[in-house]
Amino acid sequence: MPSPRYWREMPQRYRLEASQCTECGKVSFPxxxxxGCGARDFKKTNVSxxxxxxxxxxxxxxxxxxxxxxxxxxxxxxxxxxxRITTQVVDCAPxxxxxxxxxxxxFRKLYEEGHCGIxxxxxxxxxx
Amino acid sequence: xxxxxGYGSYVPRYRIKVEEIAHQWGKDSSAVKRGLLLQEKxxxxxxxxxxxxxxxxxxxxxxxxEIAPEEIGALYIGSESHPYAVKxxxxxxxxxxxxxxxxHIADYEFACKAGTEAMFVAHGLVxxxxxxxxxxxxxxxxxxxxxxxxxxxxxxxxxAFIFGKxxxxxxxxxxxxYTTDTPDFWRREGAFYPLHGGRFTGEPAYFxxxxxxxxxxxxxxxxxxxxxxxxxFHMPNGKFPLTAGKKLGFRKEQMEPGWIVPLMGNTYSxxxxxxxxxxxxxxxxxDLILLVSFGSGAGSDAxxxxxxxxxxxxxxxxxxxxxxxxxxxxxxxxxxYAKYRGKIIMNE
Amino acid sequence: MREVAxxxxxxxxxxxxxxxxxxxxxxxxxxxAIDDAKVDQIGSMYVGSMTPGLxxxxxxxxxxxxxxxxxxxxxxxxxxxxxxxGGMAFRAGFFExxxxxxxxxxxxxxxxxxxxxxxxxxxxxxxxxxxxxxxxVTFPGLYALIARAHMHAYGTTREQxxxxxxxxxxxxxxxxxxxxxxxxxxEQVLNATLVADPLTMLECSPVSDGAAxxxxxxxAIAKKLSMPVIKVIGTGAATDTLALHAREDLTxxxxxxxxAQSAYKMAGVKPTDVSLAEVHDCFSIAEICIVEELGFxxxxxGGPFTEQGHTALDGKIPVNTxxxxxxxxHPVGATGIAQVCExxxxxxxxxxxxxxxxxxxxxxQNMGGSGASSxxxxxxxx
Ligand SMILES: [Zn+2]
Numbered sequence: 033m034p035s036p037r038y039w040r041e042m043p044q045r046y047r048l049e050a051s052q053c054t055e056c057g058k059v060s061f062p063x064x065x066x067x068g069c070g071a072r073d074f075k076k077t078n079v080s081x082x083x084x085x086x087x088x089x090x091x092x093x094x095x096x097x098x099x100x101x102x103x104x105x106x107x108x109x110x111x112x113x114x115x116r117i118t119t120q121v122v123d124c125a126p127x128x129x130x131x132x133x134x135x136x137x138x139f140r141k142l143y144e145e146g147h148c149g150i151x152x153x154x155x156x157x158x159x160x
Numbered sequence: 161x162x163x164x165x166g167y168g169s170y171v172p173r174y175r176i177k178v179e180e181i182a183h184q185w186g187k188d189s190s191a192v193k194r195g196l197l198l199q200e201k202x203x204x205x206x207x208x209x210x211x212x213x214x215x216x217x218x219x220x221x222x223x224x225x226e227i228a229p230e231e232i233g234a235l236y237i238g239s240e241s242h243p244y245a246v247k248x249x250x251x252x253x254x255x256x257x258x259x260x261x262x263x264h265i266a267d268y269e270f271a272c273k274a275g276t277e278a279m280f281v282a283h284g285l286v287x288x289x290x291x292x293x294x295x296x297x298x299x300x301x302x303x304x305x306x307x308x309x310x311x312x313x314x315x316x317x318x319x320a321f322i323f324g325k326x327x328x329x330x331x332x333x334x335x336x337x338y339t340t341d342t343p344d345f346w347r348r349e350g351a352f353y354p355l356h357g358g359r360f361t362g363e364p365a366y367f368x369x370x371x372x373x374x375x376x377x378x379x380x381x382x383x384x385x386x387x388x389x390x391x392x393f394h395m396p397n398g399k400f401p402l403t404a405g406k407k408l409g410f411r412k413e414q415m416e417p418g419w420i421v422p423l424m425g426n427t428y429s430x431x432x433x434x435x436x437x438x439x440x441x442x443x444x445x446x447d448l449i450l451l452v453s454f455g456s457g458a459g460s461d462a463x464x465x466x467x468x469x470x471x472x473x474x475x476x477x478x479x480x481x482x483x484x485x486x487x488x489x490x491x492x493x494x495x496x497y498a499k500y501r502g503k504i505i506m507n508e
Numbered sequence: 509m510r511e512v513a514x515x516x517x518x519x520x521x522x523x524x525x526x527x528x529x530x531x532x533x534x535x536x537x538x539x540x541a542i543d544d545a546k547v548d549q550i551g552s553m554y555v556g557s558m559t560p561g562l563x564x565x566x567x568x569x570x571x572x573x574x575x576x577x578x579x580x581x582x583x584x585x586x587x588x589x590x591x592x593x594g595g596m597a598f599r600a601g602f603f604e605x606x607x608x609x610x611x612x613x614x615x616x617x618x619x620x621x622x623x624x625x626x627x628x629x630x631x632x633x634x635x636x637x638x639x640x641x642x643x644x645v646t647f648p649g650l651y652a653l654i655a656r657a658h659m660h661a662y663g664t665t666r667e668q669x670x671x672x673x674x675x676x677x678x679x680x681x682x683x684x685x686x687x688x689x690x691x692x693x694x695e696q697v698l699n700a701t702l703v704a705d706p707l708t709m710l711e712c713s714p715v716s717d718g719a720a721x722x723x724x725x726x727x728a729i730a731k732k733l734s735m736p737v738i739k740v741i742g743t744g745a746a747t748d749t750l751a752l753h754a755r756e757d758l759t760x761x762x763x764x765x766x767x768a769q770s771a772y773k774m775a776g777v778k779p780t781d782v783s784l785a786e787v788h789d790c791f792s793i794a795e796i797c798i799v800e801e802l803g804f805x806x807x808x809x810g811g812p813f814t815e816q817g818h819t820a821l822d823g824k825i826p827v828n829t830x831x832x833x834x835x836x837x838h839p840v841g842a843t844g845i846a847q848v849c850e851x852x853x854x855x856x857x858x859x860x861x862x863x864x865x866x867x868x869x870x871x872x873q874n875m876g877g878s879g880a881s882s883x884x885x886x887x888x889x890x
């Protein structure tokens with residue numbers, strides 16, 4: 033990934049920054065310029081640090097950059113403030129996952145751009 | 161009064177047992193366990209490094225400090241395994257914690273002593289009234305060469321300490337540093353594994369500096385070993401710290417809470433800081449604690465802390481080192497360990 | 509708007525076409541369609557293709573294909589909407605003919621996936637690059653997330669999902685153009701290698717090379733030709749959030765539902781009027797969700813509906829008589845047009861061993877990503 037694209041997303045990737053519509057209250061992650069309700073005024077907020085698994089899978093055939101990590105778990109997590117996020121769920125076996133299980137977000141390395149490129153960091157989840 | 165306002169640690173969940181490494185190289189595991197007093201060591205997950213460990217440890221320190229991240233004016237990370245050769249670990253950690261942009265950042269490297277170096281400088285800046293709060297972190301995902309004695313100990317983890325003047329958990333009574341040029345252990349730029357001088361790492365390196373710093377700080381402060389509730393000495397293996405402590409007049413019970421090496425291994429820059437963190441987890445108000453690090457090359461930093469009443473309020477605001485070390489362990493075989501540690505040659 | 513008919517169809521065999529290049533396969537399908545239509549010139553061209561840039565390093569394929577088709581001066585452009593690029597190219601061509609601007613328009617689709625690119629990554633670019641792909645998501649992974657949600661919400665079973673593959677492989681075994689024209693059993697599907705739990709290799713459409721083309725013309729021209737006249741009586745398209753996680757309900761493919769409603773409305777038909785459907789079974793669970801969204805069965809009942817044989821060749825509503833993406837193959841950009849080829853063949857009564865008895869109305873549903881875009885066309889035999 034070219035580093036400007038990586039750098040631009042840091043507030044979301046590193047700190048789970050989101051935006052809340054001042055009109056309808058919906059929290060958008062990543063932040064948006066226009067809300068689904070049409071309003072354009074937002075205040076800064078964060079995705080809750082914990083959430084619940086809505087659905088999950090284990091990726092066994094991975095893109096090249098992720099092959100070293102396979103098999104790895106992916107889940108859609110609904111954070112406590114209602115935001116839904118696609119995230120890896122790490123440090124657990126596929127059999128430990130279930131819909132409804134609680135997770136918390138942690139800071140991890142997503143993948144490396146080969147031996148010489150940048151290291152991509154961001155959020156993942158672990159079971160609590 | 162200057163001291164620690166918050167502390168926190170992080171240890172990956174993965175482990176490898178001494179038996180598993182010994183079996184791989186045809187060594188006698190019971191001799192290793194007896195000789196080095198090691199049982200198992202921590203291993204970083206495929207997605208963990210000094211940066212991610214630092215972030216998690218720092219978050220735990222912030223929970224105990226109960227301050228806003230942006231109040232921290234400096235962040236220093238000591239490690240011998242910074243993921244980038246050029247580009248700071250500290251900037252990533254500060255960005256993840258929400259400390260940027262009004263902050264001073266530096267990465268330190270001094271073999272196993274880089275963590276206490278970061279603490280030493282953070283403390284000094286607060287004491288000099290240059291900053292309200294400063295954070296010092298010691299973290300590592302250290303590597304021992306395959307088949308080398310160091311492979312039994314080199315492990316992963318780290319601890320973070322926030323220094324400030326109000327609301328402190330442990331006051332810093334005194335500090336002392338003792339340093340010479342001693343080539344006992346090193347890793348050249350670009351080399352994957354470190355080299356060491358075998359038994360030369362003992363007497364002229366570890367013991368000379370740990371005892372040098374320990375004796376000097378005791379003399380400077382006027383305390384004697386029996387005045388301390390606890391002491392932590394850098395833990396390259398299980399034996400060295402116990403031997404050094406004994407020579408300085410400490411009993412095993414004083415060293416016990418911080419002597420985490422049998423289960424954790426040698427977490428290099430995170431070793432003595434995490435031993436200290438584990439000690440704070442059990443300390444009582446008024447307790448005196450001696451911390452002496454050691455980094456090859458070589459030097460030792462010594463600190464004397466006095467625990468305050470606030471310890472009882474903050475202790476349970478974050479996970480303890482004992483919990484980190486004893487809960488939810490995932491054991492790896494040597495093949496998995498080799499994969500996790502990047503010891504297998506892969507295609508680009 | 510003028511009424512529009514499909515006057516010609518043509519496609520390559522789908523599969524690993526090692527000796528043929530991207531341009532070779534497109535031109536092969538286009539020539540077949542032109543020969544089928546018996547037209548001597550085309551006025552303009554739309555080429556659906558998802559990512560020739562990632563697969564073979566070639567963009568700008570509208571001009572390339574016009575050049576190699578021997579028609580280097582006509583207007584030609586590539587249309588992209590991930591896996592529904594073909595269907596969207598068809599829609600663009602439909603409007604150009606319907607508007608009265610151009611009489612004969614070639615709409616095609618092509619993908620060359622077996623030339624050595626990182627296919628898993630290339631396909632994943634149809635998902636949200638920053639918030640799905642960055643985490644290591646793959647397309648089998650996204651549909652596995654849908655599958656788990658469907659199983660959880662409606663009790664859909666792995667056996668019911670496997671029934672989709674079994675049916676489509678049976679249909680594909682009757683189709684000489686299919687990439688994998690062979691039968692599979694439920695046991696084989698369930699015991700195949702897991703790709704993204706709970707989906708196995710035999711629930712995932714394959715990596716394919718292939719091209720398909722159709723020729724569109726106004727009804728007046730179609731009526732002068734000797735072939736049965738197959739009219740395009742409805743088109744509908746819709747979108748949904750690109751990221752699966754942003755949807756209120758993971759089991760609802762809203763774009764499919766809306767595109768179908770729009771196409772049905774234009775055509776003036778109801779789901780019960782439909783004789784057969786080609787749908788986007790990129791994964792077994794996709795077909796289950798789609799038959800629900802198309803209104804063939806109520807929400808949540810797609811699993812039992814399939815298992816009970818209602819979507820089989822001789823069922824209530826035959827679905828994917830061609831073998832679908834699963835057995836016929838899924839060269840992504842070509843898929844939407846290949847679906848049209850099957851419907852036209854069926855409505856012409858020329859589908860051989862796969863022929864459905866006396867079909868009147870057929871629909872083609874083509875979908876991009878995890879359902880973020882969908883296009884539906886309704887065809888009627890005049
Ligand atoms: Zn709003």
